[in-house]
Amino acid sequence: MSRRARLGLFACAGPALAVVLVLGFRGLPAFGHYHGVYGLVVNGVELSLRHATDMVTALNFDLRAFDTLGEEFILFAAVTGVALLLRELRDESQRGSAADDGAHSFSGASDGLRGASLLLVPLIVALGVYIVLHGALTPGGGFQGGLVLAAGPLAALLAGRYLALKRLAPHAALEVLDALGAAAYALLGLGGLVFASIYVKNFLPLGIPGHLLSGGFMALNSIAVGLEVTGAFLLTWTEFLDQALLIRRRSERS
Amino acid sequence: MPHVSALPIVTPFVAATALVAIRPLARHWLDDLIAVAVAAAVIALCAVLLYRSGSQPVTYWMGGWRPSHGVTIGISLSIDPLGAGLAAFSAVLVLAALIYSLRYFDAAGGLYHALVLLFGGAMAGFCLTGDLFNLVVFFELMGTVAYALTAHRIEERAPIQGAINFAVTNSIAGYAMFIGVALLYARTGALNMAQIGAALDAHRADPLVVVAMAVLFAGFLTKAAAVPLHFWLADAHAVAPTPVCVLFSGVMIELGVYAVARLYWVMFAGPMHPHLIALRAILVAIGVTTALTGAVMCFLQRHVKRLLAFSSISHVGVFICGLGLLGHRALAGVAVYVIGHGLTKAALFLCAGVLLHRFATIDEFELHGRGRELRAVGIAFALGGVLLAGAPPFTLFAGKSLIEAAASGSGYGWLIAVFTVVSALTAGAVLRVAGRVFLGWGPASGPDPQQARAARERVDELRDAREHTPRTMVAVPVALLAAAIAVALIPGAVPAIERAAARFTDHGAYAAWVLRGAGVHWPAIAPSHVSFDDVLYGLLSSGGALALAALALFGAPLRASLPGSLRAGLATAVAGLRGLHSGHVGDYVAWWTAGASALGAVCLLALG
Numbered sequence: 043m044s045r046r047a048r049l050g051l052f053a054c055a056g057p058a059l060a061v062v063l064v065l066g067f068r069g070l071p072a073f074g075h076y077h078g079v080y081g082l083v084v085n086g087v088e089l090s091l092r093h094a095t096d097m098v099t100a101l102n103f104d105l106r107a108f109d110t111l112g113e114e115f116i117l118f119a120a121v122t123g124v125a126l127l128l129r130e131l132r133d134e135s136q137r138g139s140a141a142d143d144g145a146h147s148f149s150g151a152s153d154g155l156r157g158a159s160l161l162l163v164p165l166i167v168a169l170g171v172y173i174v175l176h177g178a179l180t181p182g183g184g185f186q187g188g189l190v191l192a193a194g195p196l197a198a199l200l201a202g203r204y205l206a207l208k209r210l211a212p213h214a215a216l217e218v219l220d221a222l223g224a225a226a227y228a229l230l231g232l233g234g235l236v237f238a239s240i241y242v243k244n245f246l247p248l249g250i251p252g253h254l255l256s257g258g259f260m261a262l263n264s265i266a267v268g269l270e271v272t273g274a275f276l277l278t279w280t281e282f283l284d285q286a287l288l289i290r291r292r293s294e295r296s
Numbered sequence: 297m298p299h300v301s302a303l304p305i306v307t308p309f310v311a312a313t314a315l316v317a318i319r320p321l322a323r324h325w326l327d328d329l330i331a332v333a334v335a336a337a338v339i340a341l342c343a344v345l346l347y348r349s350g351s352q353p354v355t356y357w358m359g360g361w362r363p364s365h366g367v368t369i370g371i372s373l374s375i376d377p378l379g380a381g382l383a384a385f386s387a388v389l390v391l392a393a394l395i396y397s398l399r400y401f402d403a404a405g406g407l408y409h410a411l412v413l414l415f416g417g418a419m420a421g422f423c424l425t426g427d428l429f430n431l432v433v434f435f436e437l438m439g440t441v442a443y444a445l446t447a448h449r450i451e452e453r454a455p456i457q458g459a460i461n462f463a464v465t466n467s468i469a470g471y472a473m474f475i476g477v478a479l480l481y482a483r484t485g486a487l488n489m490a491q492i493g494a495a496l497d498a499h500r501a502d503p504l505v506v507v508a509m510a511v512l513f514a515g516f517l518t519k520a521a522a523v524p525l526h527f528w529l530a531d532a533h534a535v536a537p538t539p540v541c542v543l544f545s546g547v548m549i550e551l552g553v554y555a556v557a558r559l560y561w562v563m564f565a566g567p568m569h570p571h572l573i574a575l576r577a578i579l580v581a582i583g584v585t586t587a588l589t590g591a592v593m594c595f596l597q598r599h600v601k602r603l604l605a606f607s608s609i610s611h612v613g614v615f616i617c618g619l620g621l622l623g624h625r626a627l628a629g630v631a632v633y634v635i636g637h638g639l640t641k642a643a644l645f646l647c648a649g650v651l652l653h654r655f656a657t658i659d660e661f662e663l664h665g666r667g668r669e670l671r672a673v674g675i676a677f678a679l680g681g682v683l684l685a686g687a688p689p690f691t692l693f694a695g696k697s698l699i700e701a702a703a704s705g706s707g708y709g710w711l712i713a714v715f716t717v718v719s720a721l722t723a724g725a726v727l728r729v730a731g732r733v734f735l736g737w738g739p740a741s742g743p744d745p746q747q748a749r750a751a752r753e754r755v756d757e758l759r760d761a762r763e764h765t766p767r768t769m770v771a772v773p774v775a776l777l778a779a780a781i782a783v784a785l786i787p788g789a790v791p792a793i794e795r796a797a798a799r800f801t802d803h804g805a806y807a808a809w810v811l812r813g814a815g816v817h818w819p820a821i822a823p824s825h826v827s828f829d830d831v832l833y834g835l836l837s838s839g840g841a842l843a844l845a846a847l848a849l850f851g852a853p854l855r856a857s858l859p860g861s862l863r864a865g866l867a868t869a870v871a872g873l874r875g876l877h878s879g880h881v882g883d884y885v886a887w888w889t890a891g892a893s894a895l896g897a898v899c900l901l902a903l904g
Contacts, residue, residue, distance in 0.1 A: 056893075061897075232306065
């Protein structure tokens with residue numbers, strides 16, 4: 043279709059779809075009028091039966107842990123897909139000589155930025171670990187904490203130490219971390235099948251509500267997700283950074 | 297043995313992580329071994345579930361969270377024979393694709409195996425889950441894997457474009473589904489499909505319910521490639537690795553139809569009951585449009601994988617018609633047809649893969665006569681065409697007969713004519729290719745020579761020298777065709793599928809066994825019998841396919857004798873239809889919006 047025809051079609055269809063949706067949305071309960079009992083039931087059962095105090099984590103890692111399995115593997119599949127698609131170009135970059143190492147750093151970073159970034163690395167990692175471990179108690183958990191954890195090593199990149207980052211977390215190790223995190227989550231579910239005869243059923247002691255070791259296997263689920271998210275994001279970022287630096291190096295050569 | 301319920305999903309997931317974790321070892325044989333062994337194990341697990349659910353359906357509450365005070369709080373797998381059977385069928389195709397891949401190409405060090413296993417696990421989850429949100433999660437997982445697999449030949453432009461078109465349109469479909477889920481959750485406070493259905497039973501179909509149904513159907517019909525939500529399919533199939541096309545065409549798009557059927561009978565059958573006739577008309581209209589558009593486009597292609605892709609769209613149209621009749625007998629027909637079509641189409645794609653492997657092109661005219669040396673593949677390809685035509689008494693014929701009998705019974709007898717045309721066109725195209733490629737019949741050059749370039753592939757990732765075709769690459773399609781012939785001939789197979797469909801469509805009983813764990817006593821179903829008329833229609837479509845193939849190969853003088861104005865008119869119509877399939881993702885999104893808004897508007901007007 044010509045650009046004109048395409049825009050014309052969308053100019054008719056878009057508003058029509060909006061009208062259809064709005065007609066449906068008018069049947070929604072008024073703002074602030076929630077009548078469902080699901081939230082009440084969740085609050086009741088998760089505190090009394092699982093000793094969890096953060097209901098979002100309880101939903102993600104216990105009540106709807108099976109959804110989280112699917113979501114974990116969406117992330118895992120996305121990262122595996124990225125690795126599959128960038129395989130060719132990565133092989134080319136590995137064939138490059140070591141003399142190109144200088145290209146792997148940002149030249150514009152000032153000493154102040156480098157120093158501050160290096161200082162940030164341990165702080166960010168500590169924050170990430172805290173958020174992963176306290177998921178069952180306060181807002182947080184493996185997804186959020188894992189992302190923070192992945193941001194830690196990334197600060198080393200800001201410090202102009204991309205190669206140091208690559209040495210600290212080599213590609214193969216990240217791939218294994220990503221796979222182990224995903225596997226650990228699926229295997230914790232199998233622990234439920236083996237020890238409590240149902241998949242993703244809690245099989246660990248519940249602890250005292252509010253204590254760090256409470257909520258049964260939620261804490262372990264959260265750690266597994268944290269590992270996977272850390273590995274997945276670091277892997278994706280380094281894949282793309284490799285591409286970007288590689289392309290820059292090529293254009294500089296030519 | 298309900299304990300194995302989660303394993304068809306979890307086992308391939310764990311195996312996929314293992315395949316990624318052992319990549320540093322770089323052992324190809326180990327990757328192959330793990331992938332094939334796990335795929336075979338999943339078939340066995342699904343078979344257990346199928347056998348078990350045949351006597352009594354299984355509800356498996358994840359984490360042991362059973363409904364409390366009538367409120368579902370956890371996620372259930374709700375396993376009935378039709379869902380378990382579809383999961384088993386998808387596992388069979390996963391195994392076939394993996395075995396074929398062994399010698400087909402260098403599979404990127406285990407990543408390809410891992411993604412195919414994830415795909416299999418996601419399809420099993422999609423078939424078995426009883427939770428609406430969980431269904432959408434598995435839809436997303438299937439999509440994520442499929443986009444990456446489509447773009448496998450990343451060094452070329454076409455695979456990237458195909459994957460992007462696929463990803464953009466299907467992500468929009470995903471958003472539509474989430475809107476539907478949110479609307480239903482706001483209304484019912486539930487995500488379990490059975491509970492949503494039970495809650496909706498109490499209400500009439502108001503705009504919220506109708507819009508929720510329309511956007512959910514639009515979303516899943518995008519996956520099913522219903523016209524005009526279908527544009528992504530041919531682009532993706534033309535460029536995806538051939539074994540992956542087997543999964544796309546053989547079962548993934550059919551899962552879109554399955555989801556619409558599941559949502560209708562579990563959730564919407566209650567409020568839609570007074571509007572049955574209108575809903576039937578809407579779905580049949582979508583089905584007929586899809587079937588005819590796909591069939592015409594199929595016949596126009598010279599890129600063989602694109603041709604097979606449009607043939608799949610056309611057959612999806614037939615599935616939607618059968619589903620749209622909204623009766624258990626027609627649904628049974630669809631299920632039988634899905635099995636026959638999936639096996640046959642898989643075999644045809646794999647035969648096309650042999651050609652691509654050997655000659656590095658998949659263009660019908662460039663391959664003219666070159667297939668003579670591949671006699672077994674040629675016979676298999678032609679046989680696939682005959683099966684696709686619905687020749688009696690094979691599986692596709694058995695399925696089509698059931699749908700046609702149900703159509704006549706609900707006042708849609710004219711659908712038989714549509715199905716005959718569709719079968720003749722799609723099978724005729726396959727037979728035409730068989731004649732030209734494997735026998736050297738007909739002219740060696742055709743219209744649109746620029747298409748030939750798109751049909752060539754860089755083949756240096758193929759594993760073996762191309763002077764000979766590995767035996768597995770011939771054995772797999774032959775085995776699939778043998779199954780396509782055999783399934784409907786197994787005594788008791790078709791009646792068992794009819795019973796499964798009757799249970800699938802029992803709205804009240806589903807809620808009872810899922811929510812209350814009630815034992816169900818199913819009424820006996822009298823099996824259908826093939827009538828003389830059915831055989832006649834089967835012979836008619838087969839004859840039509842042969843005639844169309846002959847006309848395309850040898851009919852040049854006949855075509856030249858048509859009056860000039862008629863030829864010009866036909867050429868304009870054909871060019872217009874082709875022009876719509878532009879490969880421009882903006883066009884596709886515009887058409888998607890038009891299709892979804894039309895579906896929503898018609899549903900609001902007719903069902904409100």
